[in-house]
Amino acid sequence: MTSQLFAICFNTPRPSALARFWSGVLGWESAEGPDDDASILPPDSAGFRIRFLPSQEPKAGQNRAHFDLTSSSPEDQRQTVARALRLGGKHIDVGQLPEEGHVVLADPDGNEFCVIEADNKFLADTGFIGALACDGTQQVGYFWSEALRWPLVWDQDQETAIQSPNGGTKITWGGPPVAPKTGTNRLYLELALPADADREAEIARLISLGATHTDTGEGHGGQVRMLDPDGNEFTVQEPR
Numbered sequence: 001m002t003s004q005l006f007a008i009c010f011n012t013p014r015p016s017a018l019a020r021f022w023s024g025v026l027g028w029e030s031a032e033g034p035d036d037d038a039s040i041l042p043p044d045s046a047g048f049r050i051r052f053l054p055s056q057e058p059k060a061g062q063n064r065a066h067f068d069l070t071s072s073s074p075e076d077q078r079q080t081v082a083r084a085l086r087l088g089g090k091h092i093d094v095g096q097l098p099e100e101g102h103v104v105l106a107d108p109d110g111n112e113f114c115v116i117e118a119d120n121k122f123l124a125d126t127g128f129i130g131a132l133a134c135d136g137t138q139q140v141g142y143f144w145s146e147a148l149r150w151p152l153v154w155d156q157d158q159e160t161a162i163q164s165p166n167g168g169t170k171i172t173w174g175g176p177p178v179a180p181k182t183g184t185n186r187l188y189l190e191l192a193l194p195a196d197a198d199r200e201a202e203i204a205r206l207i208s209l210g211a212t213h214t215d216t217g218e219g220h221g222g223q224v225r226m227l228d229p230d231g232n233e234f235t236v237q238e239p240r
Helices: 013-024 074-086 137-148 199-209
Strands: 004-012 037-039 050-056 063-070 101-107 112-115 129-134 153-158 160-162 172-174 187-192 210-219 226-227 234-236
Touching: 004 013, 013 037, 013 050, 013 074, 013 187, 074 101, 074 112, 137 153, 137 160, 137 199, 199 226, 199 234
Parallel strands: 004 050, 063 112, 129 172, 187 234
Antiparallel strands: 004 187, 037 050, 063 129, 101 112, 153 160, 160 172, 210 226, 226 234
C-alpha cells in the first residue's frame, strides 16, 4: 500500500513553543503528547498534522521549504500578518520586490513563510496552508508524485506541483537554480502506512523511484530515515 503524508515536521530547539506559535497562526488544535513531541492537528481528517521535534542543530541559510498561507481578502492578509507578529513572528527580507503582493515573515525560530495576496489563482483551490513551497528539481517533483500517488497539477519550465486527489495543500518545487543543501533540513515530510501494510515492501518501492537510505540510522520513534532524489530527508513510520 502507498505511503500517505502523515505530517510535516519541524526540527526545533523549542518544540512546545513553536507548536503554540503555529497553532495560534493557523487556528489548529494541539495534540496530546510529550513536551518533546508537540503536534498540531488539521481542521479535517484529510489533512496532515504538523509535528515539532527536538533538535539543537543551528539554522544554516534559508530553509529549502516554507509554507505559503492564503488570504481571502486584503484585510484577511493583514490580519494573518498581524496575528503572526503578535505571536512572535517577524518581517524578513529574502529579496522580495516592493511591488510583490505577498508578505514574507519568519516564525520565532527563523523559519520563513509567506502570506500570499488574496487574488492568487494558483492557490485558489487549496486551504489556509496553500502550499509547501520547496526548492527542488523537476525530478524530485516527479518522485513525490509517484511516492504519494498525488497527481501533478503543474509541470512547466521545470517547475512542478502536486496535490492530493482530495484537494488541499499543494507541494511545489521551483526548479533550477537549486541552492546547495547545507546541513539537515529543518522541515521534512513524515510518511505513514496502514496497520496491515508491509513497510519493507514500501521502502523498496520508494528506493525503486529514486529514494535512498541515510547513514544516520533510525529516526524519531523508530522511523526509517530516507533521502529523496534531491537529498532531502524524509521518514517512514512503522505501520499503525
